[in-house]
Amino acid sequence: xxxxxxxxxxxxxxxxxxxxxxxxxxxxxxxxxxxxxxxxxxxxxxxxxxxxxxxxxxxxxxxxxxxxxxxxxxxxxxxxxxxxxxxxxxxxxxxxxxxxxxxxxxxxxxxxxxxxxxxxxxxxxxxxxxxxxxxxxxxxxxxxxxxxxxxxxxxxxxxxxxxxxxxxxxxxxxxxxxxxxxxxxxxxxxxxxxxxxxxxxxxxxxxxxxxxxxxxxxxxxxxxxxx
Ligand SMILES: Nc1ncnc2c1ncn2[C@@H]1O[C@H](COP(=O)(O)OP(=O)(O)O)[C@@H](O)[C@H]1O
Ligand SMILES: [Mg+2]
Numbered sequence: 001x002x003x004x005x006x007x008x009x010x011x012x013x014x015x016x017x018x019x020x021x022x023x024x025x026x027x028x029x030x031x032x033x034x035x036x037x038x039x040x041x042x043x044x045x046x047x048x049x050x051x052x053x054x055x056x057x058x059x060x061x062x063x064x065x066x067x068x069x070x071x072x073x074x075x076x077x078x079x080x081x082x083x084x085x086x087x088x089x090x091x092x093x094x095x096x097x098x099x100x101x102x103x104x105x106x107x108x109x110x111x112x113x114x115x116x117x118x119x120x121x122x123x124x125x126x127x128x129x130x131x132x133x134x135x136x137x138x139x140x141x142x143x144x145x146x147x148x149x150x151x152x153x154x155x156x157x158x159x160x161x162x163x164x165x166x167x168x169x170x171x172x173x174x175x176x177x178x179x180x181x182x183x184x185x186x187x188x189x190x191x192x193x194x195x196x197x198x199x200x201x202x203x204x205x206x207x208x209x210x211x212x213x214x215x216x217x218x219x220x221x222x223x224x225x226x227x
Pocket of ligand 1: 021042043044046
């Protein structure tokens with residue numbers, strides 16, 4: 001089953017409604033698979049990620065046509081809170097995403113915003129820290145972590161709501177080799193758990209276990225690795 005089904009997506013930012021940043025894209029993301037999204041800088045990868053997690057057009061405006069079905073439901077009929085429980089979005093720059101002064105507060109931030117019961121939040125935060133092996137960082141200031149630890153904290157902070165879909169926008173871009181390995185292992189673990197994952201990447205070799213690739217170029221190319 002396709003957990004996300006995008007049909008005829010076209011989008012232009014408000015500044016220039018004549019320029020389609022996304023032009024008539026249709027694709028599905030099968031539940032439990034890893035898809036990599038590639039393409040030159042400026043081709044619209046981040047824009048597409050933000051459409052799939054509801055930030056666009058809710059917070060940015062612009063003209064979006066076409067449909068995104070999320071577990072069979074039209075996303076435009078869903079509130080941001082419901083979307084946030086299903087789709088986690090890890091921004092390209094963890095420094096822009098991370099706001100709290102400790103790792104555990106960062107992980108608690110999204111569920112606190114949704115007014116989830118504090119005891120449940122505590123359990124969820126501990127579960128995610130345990131899963132990503134960052135319990136030792138609980139009281140650390142995210143701003144002082146290594147690049148890899150910071151990126152994993154950013155990923156962890158979207159996992160406390162236990163979304164079925166996780167979208168990561170160039171998660172490797174600020175990382176050294178060790179950081180990349182750490183993040184790669186986390187992505188593989190999420191795949192094992194059955195999450196549906198979309199990762200914006202430059203080098204597809206970075207995720208050898210990916211199932212599918214969407215390449216945004218002059219034409220959009222969809223490639224399946226037949227797994
Ligand atoms: N908030 C915005 N307002 C207007 N134009 C934008 C905005 N964000 C991105 N763009 C433009 O949309 C195009 C696609 O950007 P983006 O989705 O960030 O590409 P990518 O992530 O592939 O590098 C670029 O030309 C960029 O300048
Ligand atoms: Mg981008």
